[in-house]
Each structure stands twice: as structure tokens, then as C-alpha cells.
Amino acid sequence: MENFVVSARKYRPATFRSVVGQQHVTTTLQNAITSKHLAQAFLFCGPRGVGKTTCARILAKTINCEFVEEHVRQGRPVSELLRTSPDIVPAALHKAADPDNTPFELEACGQCASCRAFQENASFNVHELDAASNNSVEDIRSLVEQVRYAPQQGRFKVYIIDEVHMLSNAAFNAFLKTLEEPPSYAIFILATTERHKIIPTILSRCQIFDFNRIRVDDIRGHLRYVATQEKIGADDDALHLLAQKADGGLRDALSMFDQMVTFSGHNLTYKDVVQNLHILDYEYYFRLVDALLSENLSASLLLLDEVMQNGFDLHNFVVGAAEHLRGLLVCKDPVTVQLLEVSEGIRARYVQQAGAAPLAFLLSALNLVSQCDREFKQAKNQRLHVELMLMKLAYLNGAVQFAREIGSSSSNGEAKKKTSVAPAAASNGTAPTPNGQPNNGTTEAPAAYKPAPPPAPNNQQPTTNNQLAHAPADPEPIVPVESGIEELHDTPSIEDEAATEVPPTRQLRDTVPHVEIGRPSIAGHEPGQPAVTAAPLPPRPGIAPKPIGLGSKLPGLGSLKEMKAQQEQQAAATKAPVEVEATGPVSGLPTIDEALLHRVWSELTNECKEHSLSEYTILNRPFQANEQHLIVLRVDNPIQEDQFNEFRAGFLTELRRRTGYPRLNVQAEVVEQVDTRRKLYTSTDRFEYLSEKFPALLVMKERLGLDTD
Template identity: 50%
Template sequence: MEHFIVSARKYRPKNFEDVVGQQAITNTLENAIKNNHLAQALLFTGPRGVGKTSCARILAKKINQHNVEISGDEDFAFNIFELDAASNNSVDDIRSLTDQVRIPPQTGKYKVYIIDEVHMLSQAAFNAFLKTLEEPPAHTIFILATTEKHKIIPTILSRCQIFDFKRIGVLDAKNYLKIICGKENITADDDALHIIAQKADGAMRDALSIFDRVVSFSGKNLTREAVTENLNVLDYDTYFNMTGLLLENKIPDVLNAFNTILGKGFEGHHFINGLASHFRDLLVAKDKATLALLEVGDTAKKKYLEQATKASIPFLMQSISKANDCDLNYRSSKNQRLLVELTLMQIASITFDGEKKKSANYIIPATFFQALSPAAKEISKPIQKKPEAVQSQKLEEPKPKVKTPVLKSAEKRSSSLSLKSIHQKKQEKKLVVEENFDNHPKTIFTEKLLQQFWKEYVDLLNKKGERSMASIVGTDVPRLKQHFKISFTVPNKLMQDQFKKGRPKLLNFLREKLNNYGIKIDAILNETVEKKFAYTPLEKFNKLKEKNPLLEKLRQSFELDM
């Protein structure tokens, strides 16, 4: 069995041209060697896996061998010494190093000392190293490498030429992985490589380690699904689906989707962070000027641009704010799942315009979804007869087959009379289109028959659960006037408005039952009736005072307040 070499070692850069994402540093070092401007003490600093040690080794070879091809087994040839400061961090180790430095190289021009993880040296070792580092022999060059520059004492920093290595970009890492796939005869989806590059978080060594792991899992064909499954990460589709449900105000579906995510073993904290990042990416995708900040694959970018058109900027800004608050409060919360669910419900209620929102943390009431549930729809399903009773529907979706004339209404559905409906934020614009009934039957009927069907309609409303509308329709007995006009009295303006919203259904019912399409209903506001319905304490007192004037004298004598 052939010995397996991990990709991080197998594809370690041998030349400056092979180093990924550090163009400025490699160009500087090449020019310094070419022009003989190389400092005698260099400090390479930056995150893990970005090429510090690799650049140090390449530099050490380039110094001594100009224009000579280096073979793979000559890593430490030509007076190159690599030390690990973590295990050689004492004063004695530095003293031994100082003694070695005095000996000139046997071949080549320079002796190069690469000291990795130099921040691990002790304080005394740093101080012992100062003089040698400041004035080394002419044949010696020190290359120090560290991930934690802040732990190195300032006197060492001032004696070194510092090179700050940056994190490797997602696109650079993805392109390098593509090159490796070509060399290894592996087919990989663009999104799959992008997820690996993102998971590496700017470290090329981590990206290659993840790549080896995924190849062991998937074989020679890397797909996005296989990568997300193996790395146990939430892919883009999860967030796209969740955002779609949030935009459609589907709170029950949102909670079920979140439960599915938890069932796969993901933490709520990880999910809410990812959702906040998804909202950020959607916000970035809304403007061409910021589109470059969207670091995703080409397939995912199309999805982001598509969903960005559906989400408004105020929605995204509020969603990011709520998700960020959830992130900050997650660790201190006693019930972390509930915190995330509340946040999702609040986000799903941002675009809901059904009722006036009294606070920024408004959540759509559960009764709204009960009305939309399959059970409720089954109960409220009307009995279909020849002339169909058309329920309130959008004008964009007209029913193609209408045999009997109907009243078309574009007004939004209002389920019942309630305090919330009194304080609606926006007045709905009403658009009623009445068809021409001149050529339709107008059978004569009596007032008694009218009242019989009127009562039948009230019973029908009660069976459907529309009790508020039933109480309004049952407030008064209808009266038949001339030309089939029906007069109906209501006690206040609010009930009059609610009755007008439910009037189209009532008209369709009566026209069908009485076979008369000339019927019209007028809702008349009767102030006298209104007085019978509710008295304030002051009105009660004034009414009693009219019958007995001595009551006012009694109130004044005892100085009573109303």
C-alpha cells in the first residue's frame, strides 16, 4: 500500500509563485533578493496556515541558490536551520544558538536560521537574543515566524523587518482547490469548493485538510450536498427556505423548519448567526455597488439576487437587528430555544399589515393562523349550488365559469368585529363592481319570506363561527321597501362599517334564495337605537335627573362627584 501524503504537505509551495494570496509579500521578498536589500532579521506574522513557514523556507533556499532548481528532498540543505521556539525556549538554547551563529557557512553565502513560533520564547531568552539579533554576523540571516506578534517584546520587534501575512480570501482558496482537483482528477461543484474555502476561515492548510476529509467521504466527485453533510454545516438552501417563510409570515412553518434544523444536531446559536449573515448578504445583494462584498459561488449568487428583490431594505435592517439581539442574549438566556423562536416569530411579523402593530416586538396572533388552517377551511366551505356564492377574492384570480351574476369585491377579508379591527392602521380601499341585472329574474317575494331567509343566513354564520357578523346581521329585522330595496337598521357607525364589508355575501345568499337579482340592502344608522345600547354613568344620572330633579340637589348638598 502506497504511503498517503496529506495535501497540505504534498502541495506545499516550492516557489514564491505557488504561494496563494500573499502577492505583495512574495514580490517584496523576490525584489529584496534580486537587489541585495534583504534585512538580516525578518519577522513573519499572521494567522495560522497562510504561508509564513513556507515563505521562510523558500526565502532561505533562494538566498543561497540563485537560478538553481530545488528538488523536493533538499528542504534543509545549504545551511538552513529550522528551530521550534516552543521546545527551545530557554536561555541555554539561545546561548547555544549564539555560539553556532559565529561559525561561517561551509558552502553558500549565508546561514539562515528559521525560528518558528518565536513568541514562545521566555522573557530571559528574548533578552539574551537581543544583541545577536541586532548585530548578527554578516553571513547570518534570522527569519522569525509567529501567529501572536503582540506577545513579542518591543525591543525584538524594533530589530526586525516585519511582514504581516493576511488571511487568504475565499476566492483565492477556492481557485487553489480547483487546481488541486485538476491534478488529482477530482470533479467538484463550484459551491462545494466555496463551502470548504469558507469553512477554512482564511487558512490554506485548514482548507486542504478539509478537502482531504471530504474526498475520503465522497470519493472523486464532490457535491454541495456531500460537503455540507460531511462538514455538518447549514447550506444556503436552509437559509433561503427560512427567509422565504419569514417573508410570507408563515409562523407555524417557520417553527417547524427550525425544529427540523435542531433535529439535525445544529445549535440555535449557530443557526441565528448564519441567518443574520444571510440577511446581511441579501442587503449587500440589493445594490450593485456592494455586490462585490457577496463572497459566494455563482449559483448561490443568482439565488441571492433573486431573493433580494423580494425582501425590502426595512425588513432586512429590522431582521438583522433582531437576529443580532438574539445572538447577544443567547448565552445568558435560560431557555435558549424559546429565545430563537421568539426572534423568528418577530421577524416573520415585520411585513404583516393585517393589524396595527403596537410595539417593535409585535407577533402575529395565533387566531390568524387558526382561520387559515385546513380544519377551519373545511368548516367554512360553502355548499355549492348552481348560482355560486363567491367569497371575497383577489381581482387577479377571477373564476372562469360564472353562470349566475355575482357581486365582485376586491376588499380584504375581515373576519369579525373586534377592538383590533377598530384601530386598523390603514383604511382598506373598497372596490365593488356591480354587474348589470336587467336581464336576470326578479321574482316577487314577501317581507315574511325575506325575514325567514334572513334568519337562516344568521344561523349559517353562527355555524361557520362568524359570530360577530351574525350578531350584527341579527341586530334588527329587515324591512322590504319599494323596488326590492331592503332597509336594515344598525345602532352605531362601527357596526354599519362591518355590515358593509359582509354585505356582498348576504346579497348573493338572498338573491339565490329569493331568485331576485334586483335586491339592494341599505344599512341605516339609527342614533335613537344607539342610545338604547350603552349608557355612560353621566348619561344614566342625567336620565334619572330628568325624572327626579331633587337628585341634583342631593348631589350638590353632599358634594358628590360623578
């Protein structure tokens, strides 16, 4: 049984012409060989499976080809090579009538000894090193030692280092000198998928070639070529789906192609690819958009359930819906249809559905789906999150239509309002000003607020209603001026100032806090207590003080000073009044039941212990209420005083309610702690302190002649 060779190796490109989707790289390399401008080091970087190592091998094979050496470097014409060494001339030039003037792409002949050795993996001029497993300094030193030896056959020794970003920093530094100034016969080709991990000193010594992701059409064309060579029937939609799934990598596309052929045999269909690769088909999204356009929420939710029952990830479904809506948006314009990378049959369906979907629906739906995609990972119930998105999309068309109707009706109403004022002003012969008043030099109140005219004398005609026709029917609302500049003329008021003037009132304040005890409070204070008056209330909010009238002319310096003084007086009058509190003891209070007070205090203290230990500590101390129903709570420091004031209001309310004493009050007072202990600092102090307690120590000191130190 013959060993199976995967398509990625069997159909690996052997010439520059057969490289797929990297013409910008292959053309540059061919021109460099032709013009003899080969650099000593190349860096090939790009995604996986796009041809980096393949191009490195083709370059190494081409520069050592005998035909390239004789024709390009030695300058010998093709006709002479056909006579002397026909085996090294490419087969395409054998059939040319004038081989010297026939244009051709520079490629390796594939027939010389060097090319055959390369194809059989027996060439001593090409060395491949895997930097992922040979990334130490010793490996680079071994490579540098090999560079010292010239090639035995051919012109160049090529060193291909794959995954070069895996080298350590020490290995990079050991490689710098050789990479910058190698022997004339040595060429280094570095390949990597992560260019950002290579140190800048290496990058500056190499010619850098960026390999692009291969386009979907190019991958599909190569898959069609492989299928033809292998005599496998394949649908265009199936090959296109494989090319899309490969994400720009030809090796991935060929691997999936081999897997599909193994699954379905020699007839590859679109259904087989969808089933085996577990891909969300286009059909799901076409059905979804049809249901949303018809506002069929039930069908949308059932479709979502079908997707989940088939084992698909919800996030992939949301991402696919966004991609489908983007495709419909692209197909709205025939110019941008080419941006949609799908097969012709699927593209026709996109164009058909895009014609039925309004542009406003697509834009709003794409916005909602993108928002769902951003918030998907943070959602606790992800299925409900997606279903909520579908609910919004199902009624999106109706919402857009409703917004249009509201906008059109509001614009029509504004137009009618503007046209209703213009004829009235035109009949009076005056042009209306922006605030709706006639521009005749005088200010007149609207007719609806004008007082009735006095009765006319017998020799005069009564005033008719036609004289008031010039007044606007719907005055424009007054827009407040926020620039800080006051008017320079008096504005007449349309209201009766005497009727709207707020009479000054006296506010009475009860300084002793109390609660409702069943009898109403009269005039703001308790019965039997003296009334306490206060300054008048400030103006009500929303009624601004009337601006100072300055006449119709600009004021002089004197009037400006007067205006400033009036403004200061107004500012002083609008400040909050200082309330005068009642002082002196309150008489007639009942005697407090100490047992009841201590019992209620203990209950409240124990309740505070359950939720706050600091409140319990503050309240759990002795206290005493005086005849004025005032409890002085002595605390240890100002911090406890601040803490007590934070919960004092609620505690005091509950204490009054349970004890039935509405005049009860509690005040915190910091107790000054006096340290009466004697502080002992030196040994003399300690001895004096002990001698006061034990006089025998003095006698012992004198007899023995001891010292306190």
C-alpha cells in the first residue's frame, strides 16, 4: 500500500510562478536575482500557511541553479547554452524560434544537478534550522561555525531559519555579527509569524518581506486545480466555503480539502462541507432576515432554538448575523457588490434579499447586533441576551416607520404655526419681529390680556374689534437670556402687579424638636409656648426679581453707581434669613420615669449591637436625664461624637416614640480625661516612687552606700 501524501506537500509550489497570492514577493525576488542585487539576509514574515518557507526554498534553489549561474551571472546567451549544455535550459526555451529575444520569467531549470539534489533533499548548499527547538547560544555558535566553510558545489550556501522569533536574546546577540557581515557565499533567510518579537538590531540587518493573507478567490482557484488533478468533482460553493474557513492560509485550506474528500468520496458537495465542518450555513441567516422583515418574532425565536439544538455556539451565531447584515448592506449598491466574498449563487441571493430590506432597517439592525456582540460575554443569561436582540430586530421596521410618521407630523405642525402668524402681521402693514411683536417702535400687549376700553362719549364712535386685529394670536414663548446681560429698557408686564405681589409673611420656628402626640400644633409652636418670629421668607423659586429699569437711554456714570448699589441691596435681601432661636428653660414638663427610660435605652442599645458595634459602644454607657428632659451622653473623643451625630436623629425619634416624652433630647459631650498616674522616666524617679511606699529602702540605701543609677 502506497503511503498517502497530503495535498499541502504533494502540491507544494516548486517555482515562483506556482506560488499562490504572493506576486509582490516573487516578482521582487526574481528582479533581485536578475539584477544581481541579492541581499545577505532576508526576513519573511506573515500569517501561517501563506508560503514563507516555500518561497525561501524556491529562492535557495533558484540562485544555485546552473542555468541562472551561466545565463544571468556569466552573461552567456540562451542560444549558446542550447548548443553546449541543453540539459540546463528550461523546456519552454527549447521550442522558441529566437530564444535570445524571447521574454521569459526567471525560474530554476529543474534539470541540472543542483536542482535535482534540491528536489531530492540531498543538497549540501541548503541548511534548514528550526529555531523553536534550537534557540540557545550554543546552537547559533554551531551555525556560525558552519558558515565558515564555502560550498563544495554551486555558488551560495543558504541558511533557512524557521520560527526565528523563538531565539533567545542571547542567541540573537550572538548572531548579529555574522548576520551583518557574512561571507560572500552565505545568504540567510529568516521566517517568522510574529515579527514584533524580533529585536530591532536583527530587523535592521535584513530585507523584510511581508506576506499577505491569500485571497478567497485565489485559494478557491488552487483548490479547483488540486481537485482537477486528483479527479475529484467539487461544487464551487463547497470550495468557496473551504477557502473562507481557511482564513487566508492555503495550507489550512488543503488540509480541510483532504478531510472533506475522505468524508464524502470523489464528489464534494456544499452540504457535506457544512455538515462535516459544523459551519452555520447561509440558509440560517437568510431565513432569519426574512422573519425579521415580516416581523415574525416566533419564527426568529424558533430559528435560534434550532441553531442551539444543532450544537452551534450562540456567539458565533451573533457574529455571523452581523456579517450577514454587512453583506446585505454592501449589496444595496451594485458598485460595492464585489466586496462580498461569496460564490455567484450566494451573491445572487444576497442581492435579492438586499432589495427587500430597507436601508434604515439594515443600519439599525447592524447597530443592535454589534451592541449584542460587545455585551455578550458580560451577560449572565446569554440566550436571553440574544433573544432580546431578536425581539428588538423583529419590531425594528415598525419603530422606524413610527419615527418617520412622528417626524413628518411635527414638521407639518411647525409649518402651519409659522404660516398662521404671517398673514396677521401682513394685514397690519408691519413686519413681525423674531419674538412675535410688530416692528412699529412701540410695545403693545396681546389682545387677550388688554383691559376693556372705557365707554366712549356720545360724540365719539366706539372702538371696534378691528383695531386689535394686528395682535398675534399665538405669542412666541419667552426664552430666558442666559448670557448675563440685562435689558436696557423697561419691559411692561401683562399681569396686575398689585394682584401678583407676594405679601411678606412671618415664619415661626419651634426650636425644640418634637413628634406628633395627638394634638395639633398652633401657629408653628406648642400651646403655652411663646411665639418666636423670624425674618421674612426669601422669594419663591421660579419668581425672579424684576430687573432694574434703566430707561430707554444708556445710563451715565452716576446712574451706574446707583444701579450697582440697588443690585447689592437686592442680593442682601435674597439671602437666607438668620433664624432666632428661643433661649431659656422650658417649664411645665412632666417628670421622667427613670425605669422606663433606662429600659427603652437598653432595648435600643441591644438592637444597635446587631448591625453596628460602634453604635453599641457609644450608647452602652451610663446617662441621666435632667428636669428639662435633656440627656447628656458623655463620649471619649470627638470621633465618637461625630459617629453619634450621624445616627442621632433616628435614635432620638425612636426613643421619644417608645418612652412617650416628645421633649426628650440627647446631646453628646466629650469628656476630658485627666491622666492622674505618675510617669516614671528615670531610675531616680522609680526609687523615689518606691521609697514613698516602702520607707525601708531609704535606710537600706544609706547603710549600704548605694546609688540610684
